[in-house]
Amino acid sequence: MWIYEKKLQYPVKVSKCDPMMAKFLREQYGGADGELSAALRYLNQRYTIPDRVIGLLTDIGTEEFAHLEMIATMVYKLTKDESAREMMLAGLGAHYANHDKALFYENAAGVPWTAAYIQAKGDPIADLYEDIAAEEKARATYQWLIDMTDDVDLQDSLKFLREREVIHSLRFREAVEIIKADREQKKIF
């Protein structure tokens, strides 16, 4: 069961409309290493991960949905006052023709999200290593996005998200050690 909270995890402000930046931000919305992929990856893996790590996957998976909402808020705010022509000039003509200003689960290049982006191997070490890699890739993407804008308000929210990737990666690394330690203990006794 999930409960919705009518608030963002961290405030999202933008200082100007910027549809081109909205276009690039979609990488973290419907891209391979984006927030949707992250949420669905962890919440799916948790059913077959050792008990010691289920809580962590549940909590990080849930937090990813809060991040997905922050990205959606950025895209929404960056495009909401733009005309069809401005969307077109920003490289969102193909998107506009199909979706108007609706959000869609696609990456920066407009490729629709696919379940093939995420893995579930059933092997806890393999799954957690994939999770660590996913967090590092998302962190790198956030850095590129920060570098692509001069909007300090937008940068502030993106920096928050970048730091969360660092923490998630750290926690997954600790989870790997917990699972390794459990295995060692089983061998001894």
Next chain:
Amino acid sequence: MDQASGQSERPQEQPQRPVAGDEAYRRQLEELQQVDFALVELNLYLDTHPTDLQALQQFNQLAQRSRHLRYDFEMRYGPMMNFGHSFSRFPWQWPETPWPWQV
């Protein structure tokens, strides 16, 4: 201050009707966001450090503080959570704006 002028000033002394989405709303919301962020962070930390007593105490203290802040916020601006985790005045307040991306 004589009584007459005191009376005429009274309407200004009344607390202003809370307006969801205004500056006071955002300030109070941010206070809650700060505490709730610390709770997320402590929660993830405790997931991999379940025997850290100090972190656990901090978690429980902040959980208490979050409840108070949330209660105050909801009394002013309406329910923050769905499915019975918040109360509502009449008429049903849940669908009222602003939604998070509209703030």
